Structure formats: structure tokens, C-alpha cells
């Protein structure tokens with residue numbers, strides 16, 4: 001009965017009813033309901049600007065907040081920002097503190113993959129083409145302190161090394177390919193503070209990303225506990241003592 005009244009009501013009421021219905025359906029599809037209205041609002045705001053599924057968005061939100069609550073010093077850094085949805089989650093949390101955020105992307109889409117990335121990767125060259133204006137738009141929509149967000153356009157080979165990020169509290173790696181992931185690790189792993197978070201979007205999806213991390217950890221003799229974000233994403237904390245690979249509690 002109530003539905004029939006809304007359907008017959010003025011266009012604004014109909015639009016509101018349909019938005020509420022969509023929002024309820026979406027929230028019911030998440031395995032765990034959002035912990036707060038802030039998280040819910042943030043997720044809904046960034047969704048149109050990201051290709052990352054909700055469970056991994058929620059992991060980023062959770063870990064950025066943990067870095068903040070635990071007082072981890074250092075920047076939030078993302079490599080592979082595309083249209084800015086995931087970076088906006090980091091920038092929203094960072095806006096509460098004097099924390100700097102760095103967002104790196106070619107804004108030219110994905111580069112040529114390497115054999116380690118597998119046959120399937122070849123079809124993706126130039127895909128995931130983000131726009132810097134979209135990144136700026138979502139940053140302003142989530143209340144980011146834009147004077148503390150650095151957006152760096154270019155290929156990681158050229159941009160990561162010279163970037164004056166300082167120590168890193170949370171590093172989000174979302175660049176799909178073997179070489180891109182290895183370049184990020186080679187440039188930034190040592191900048192991550194002990195106990196800092198490393199979050200990998202593609203570990204269970206793209207073989208090259210997985211291989212890059214596995215090889216990097218093996219070369220360094222590290223065995224952190226890899227925590228699942230969902231069936232594809234993983235994260236871990238940088239071991240505090242690099243001599244014995246001990247890991248802070250997850």
C-alpha cells in the first residue's frame with residue numbers, strides 16, 4: 001500500500017523511494033553491514049569512481065583507520081589510482097590528521113604486460129584509463145584536504161623514485177602487472193614504517209602481481225602473514241624486526 005502511494009506520488013518522492021530501494025538492496029548484498037554511517041556514506045560516494053569491489057574498499061577503510069588509531073606516522077600512498085575511488089578513501093581518513101596522501105598513476109591506462117602476467121593480460125593494454133579530473137572530483141566529494149594530496153601523473157619508473165613521500169604508513173598497490181608491482185615494491189617497501197600496512201588489490205587475480213610480491217618477499221627472506229581482504233585482495237603488515245621477519249598482530 002505504502003509503495004503504491006509513493007509510486008503515484010510526485011516525481012521527487014518517487015526518486016527518493018527508488019534511491020532508498022537501491023541503497024537498501026546494495027547494503028543487503030554486503031556480507032557484513034557497514035560499521036558506521038560515515039563508512040556507509042563514504043562507500044556510496046566513492047563507488048562510481050572505482051572498479052574495486054566493496055569488500056576491498058572496506059579493507060582499505062579499516063586499515064587506514066587502524067593506521068590512524070595506532071598513530072602510525074607517514075603518508076598514505078597509492079600506486080594505481082585510475083579515477084580516484086580508492087585514493088579518496090585514504091584521503092578521507094587522512095583529512096582528520098596532518099597526514100599527506102600521494103596518488104600515482106599514468107592516466108594513460110595499463111602499460112604492456114610482461115610474460116609473467118599471462119596471456120589474458122595482453123588484452124588489457126590501455127584499459128583502466130583514469131582521468132585526473134575525476135580524481136579531483138571525488139577527492140572534493142569526500143572532504144579531502146586537497147592541499148595535502150599529491151597527484152603524480154606518469155609511469156612509475158619515472159615518478160616513484162624522485163617522489164619525496166617520506167615514511168609511508170599505508171601503501172596501496174593496485175597496478176595489476178608484474179613489472180608495475182615490482183617497481184612499486186623496489187621503490188617504496190623500504191619507506192614503509194615497521195608495522196605499516198601493504199594492501200594488494202590484485203594478488204589473487206593477476207598472476208604477475210602475485211609473482212612480484214612472492215619473489216620480492218623471497219628475495220628479502222620475509223614471511224609475513226598474508227591476510228585476505230576477499231577472494232582476491234590481500235594485505236599484510238611490514239614486519240617490525242626484519243632480521244627474524246616477526247610481524248605485528250594483524
Ligand SMILES: C[S@@+](CC[C@H](N)C(=O)[O-])C[C@H]1O[C@@H](n2cnc3c(N)ncnc32)[C@H](O)[C@@H]1O
Pocket residue numbers: 049050051052079080081082083084085086087104105106107108109110111127128129130154155156157174175176177179180
Ligand atoms: C586497476 S586500475 C586502479 C583502480 C583504482 N585503484 C580504482 O579505485 O578503481 C590500475 C591503474 O594502474 C595504473 N598503472 C599500472 N601500471 C602503471 C605504471 N607502471 N605506471 C603508472 N601507472 C600504472 C593504470 O594506469 C591504472 O589506472
